Amino acid sequence: MALFSVLDLSPITQGSTAAQSFRNSLDLAQHVERWGFNRYWLAEHHGMPGIASAATAVLIGHVAGGTSTIRVGAGGIMLPNHSPLVIAEQFGTLESLYPGRIDLGLGRAPGSDPTTARALRRNLTSDTDEFPRDVVELADFFSDEPRQSVRAVPGTGLKVPLWILGSSLFGAQLAAALGLPFAFASHFAPQQMMQAIELYRQQFRPSRERAKPYVMLGFNVFAADSDDEAAFRATSWQQAFVNLRSGRPSTLPPPVEGYLDSVGPQQRMLLDSVLSCSAIGAAPAIDAAIRRFIERTGADELMITSQIFDHAARLRSYQIVAETMIAARR
Template sequence: MTDISILDLVRIREGGDARRALDCARDLARHAEAWGYRRFWMAEHHNMSGIASAATSVAIGHVAAGTSTIRVGAGGVMLPNHSPLVIAEQFGTLEALFPGRIDLGLGRAPGTDQLTLRALRRSPSSADSFPQDVLELQAYLGPVMEGQRIRAVPGANSNVPLWILGSSTFGATLAAQLGLPYAFASHFAPDALDLALDVYRAHFQPSGQQQAPHAMAGVNIIAADTDDEARRLATTQQMSVTDIFRGTRGLSHPPIDDIDDYWTPTEKIQAQRMLACSIVGSPATVARGIEQFLQRTRADELMIVSDVFDHQKRLHSYRLIAELFKA
């Protein structure tokens, strides 16, 4: 059976603030736990006024403290922005507080623009050492070796499970070589989905963490009682994506009746390409879409993004999705 998990962008919505966004994330995770979702992940983004998860490890602690069984983690931490030792200490601390429930997904993109990257005191070339940084981080989280002088405290011997995140064959190849689970960001960068999954499965080498390949695929799913209502709710995400192309990222907007009043024909093409892995509709429509997506990807797990403006309607969307999988 395919596992289902949640990626929450912790969006700050018009009329709300960061505290509201973080509390809504915690409330969603609490419900998701009861509905049978496997994981609840948040991602590192910087200098974005509409996203509240920049301090990703802190946000994970907030959500984990409000839940009891669901795995909580990063999808992901952008490792080139950080020292591997510091990340080992942060996630070792989370593992000490919430044993057996912490995941650490790793990406090599900066998660921000070049100006902000300099404010983080990181060089754009930091991404070049991503494979070595993953190995260094893995060593800090693993057993202490004889003569090892630098240790992550907490963190050493915590063995927090690592994931490689990506949107190209680079991450797929690295995950396969290291024997780690792989999550493909098809919810916003779908172009290389099929090729990356093929590369990962073909070249996977078993490791101490993972004996067989485990592929997760991101997918946008918005479910509502009717197709029309779901399409209306989806305009929130469509506007957010359009704003990216305009360079005007801001707070999450409430849905509108006609998205064609918001975007231009060119923006529509760009947004539809970026959101190609999306399933929007009533339970029956969503069920068909999920079946087709699973037939295409053979994913072991789906990482679901349901970017709905109203918190109660977002809960309803995720509940409907969970009910489909139970059925």
């Protein structure tokens, strides 16, 4: 049976603040640690009014410092925004503070719009080979005897586990070539999921890090004590996703009754597509949907995301996953 983990964007809800989002993230991490989740990842995004996890390494330290056993990491760091040395130093620091608990997932998207990307001082004309080179350079900084003359202090010799993140075939090919675990963003871009999984498994080359392929998949869960309540809670994320894809990114709005009946055919098609890797309902529906998804994909681990407006309801959603799926593993 697959492992279960948490992906948190530290959502800023309508009328709230980033400070409250950070308190909520730590509270959620402490709960899911007790409930048996494997790891807790935070994602880098910039210039997004509804996402507070921009300074990802700082927030990882906040969560790791308030927990004791759960793995904490980045899902992920958008490496084109940073020099590999800076990320090696940041995550070398985290690994030194919280040894054996830090993960580093790496993506090649900027995690922002072009204007924000320019404000990050990225080189927007960089060639497509730069990301693989940066990953190799970053891995070298963590090795016992780096080939580079510069040393990451702290960082050298710490062997922070690296993951390749992706929503296309590119990430699958790179993860396979480097012998690294692969996390696919099926929770918001499921279109190439099965093809990417197959490609990764077929082309995987064993490495010092992994002898065989390891697949983690993003999966949306909106769980509640009744199917109707779960459907209602899911409308917050549905509104936010439509707003984002319409070029109007927003804070996470409160749920509304009958939202799906109010959207046009294009928005409904968009939501139907992204919700193909989701479970909405009470415990029996959640259990059945997750089991079907694991059977279809053979995922080694699911990264559960639950973008729910009310914090108590969000906690309950993850608790239902723990009561159904995680309990079944024991």
